[in-house]
Amino acid sequence: MALNQKVKNLIQKLGEAIHESVSESEDIAGVVKNIREQGFDVLLMLEATIGLxxxxxxxxxxxxxxxxxxxxxxxxxxxxxxxxxxxxxxxxxxxxxxxxxxx
The missing domain is CATH 1.10.8 (Helicase, Ruva Protein; domain 3)
Incomplete structure (x- = not known):
């Protein structure tokens, strides 16, 4: 399926919004802090699949x-x-x- 530039831009914005939501989540930050307090470094990688x-x-x-x-x-x-x-x-x-x- 060929996507026009407007749809591609919207998909890009959706990815950025997901990233921002995860980055600013107090729940995630709290859990990461607890893991670090246990002596571990945290690397969080998420993959999102967007289907149209x-x-x-x-x-x-x-x-x-x-x-x-x-x-x-x-x-x-x-x-x-x-x-x-x-x-x-x-x-x-x-x-x-x-x-x-x-x-």
Whole structure:
């Protein structure tokens, strides 16, 4: 998916906001202080993965793939989430799920 410059800038700002939130967190600073008092130096590295989905296109694809309308108990975002977990709402696919005891 090609991203325009405005979206790239917004993603950059989101990363900066996450970094600032962690850096200024009193809870994190307190725990780090306690660890240092125990004689350890702390190096904190966090990784954030930011995923983007085009809302309209993705919602239509999920609705069509699931064969469901969004009038039911699930929204198109619910269907997208379930699809990302490889969960299908059709009864035909229920036999394809392996039993956890077989593994």
């Amino acid at each position: 989905n085009e809302v309209e296109a993705e919602a239509e694809e999920v609705t069509e793939a699931a064969g469901e309308s969004t009038d039911g108990p699930f929204t198109s975002n619910d269907l997208t989430f379930l699809k990302s977990l490889r969960i299908s709402l059709t009864e035909d696919d229920s036999t394809d799920i392996p039993d956890a005891t077989e593994a």
